[in-house]
Amino acid sequence: MCVHAHPDDESSKGAATMARYSREGIEVLVVTCTGGERGDVLNPKMDRPEVQADLPRIRNEEMARAREILGVEQHWLGFVDSGLPDGWLPGSDIPLPEDAFYLVPTEKAAAPLVEIMRSYRPHVVTTYDEEGGYPHPDHVKCHEVSIEAFGAAGDPDRYPDRGEAWQPLKLYYGHSFGKARIEAMHYALLEAGLESPYGAWLDGDWARDKSERVTTRVECAEYFPVRDAALKAHATQVDPEGFWFAVPGEIQQRAWPTEDYELVDSHVPSTLPEDDLFAGLR
Structure with missing residues (x-):
């Protein structure tokens, strides 16, 4: 089970991992907390008044295409996008x-996720870290409800009206944009004689870099094309000629062939570092 804030997050964070596991025969469920109703149209080719006016329906359809490409199931949690006001932290x-x-109280927001965990019975759950991966209100809330639900799902005394207790066995945070990965991409591009879009990133403030927290690197380079196709399905959010696709696929596969996670809770023994979210469960 991979818990995300908005439609498109599942395709930009951990998508190749999900595609790999799905094709290995593992059932994968994406839980999307909000409908992305207050998102902007970020693809200039789609930035038209009629698209913005019909954005909730369009983003729902984009999500349907993306989950088909990834080969996953998907469930809407049903909450409303918070938006991202300038300067919000x-x-x-x-x-x-x-x-x-x-703004929804955490216990109320977590209740439907507890119900889904108890009915779907995942062994592994992935979500965002305590800062939401980046400080968007919905990402921060997604973290909070994921932690609450993971801790409560196995306790029959909590949320007793939300189904029979089931304890997921492992909880991970995704860490997609650590400094080590960005450096690897940057220098691989320069070595290939190509311009890197990451120079300004590397000159920025990396005081909050979490690369050292990564415990688990999942080899999934083979599925980067699937990830990219799923991300392009979110056409209102992603410019196919933009930043996300500035690095040729073969360079990405060679420079950093994994997606990276932090094991933060486990009910089974597992030796770190890992190369599999199901280490200790196979």
Whole structure:
């Protein structure tokens, strides 16, 4: 089970891992917390008034195409996108819409996720770290409800009206954009005589880099084309000629052939480092 904030997050974070496991015969479920209703149209070719006016329906259809490409099941949690006001950070006094997912009390927001965990019975759950991967209110809330649900799903005294207790066995945070990975991509591009889009990134502030927290690297380079096709299915969110696709696929596969995770809770013994989210469960 991979818990994400918006449609398109599943295709930009851990998608090749999901595609690999799906094709190995493992059942994979994406849980999408919100409908992405307040997202912007980020692809200039799709930035038209009629698209913005019909964005919830369009993003639903994009998600349907992406999950078919990835070979996964998907469930909407049903909450409303919080949006991302300029300057918002956790704890700030910048207001969010009254119906924002971020403002839903954590126990109320986690209840449907507990129910899905108990009915789907995943062995492994992936989600975002305590900062949401990046400070978007829905990503932060996604982390909070995932932690609450993982801890509660196996306890019959919590959420007793949400089905028979089931304890998922391993919980991971995804870490997609650590400094080591960006450096590897950057220098691989330069060695190939190509321009790198990562120079400005490497000159930035990496004080919050979490590369050292990675415990698990899943080999999935073979499935990068599947990941890219799923991401392109979110046509309102991704420009197929833009930043996400600036690095040729073969360079990505050679420079950094894994997707990376942090094991944060486990109910089974597993020796670190790992190369498989199911280490200790096979």
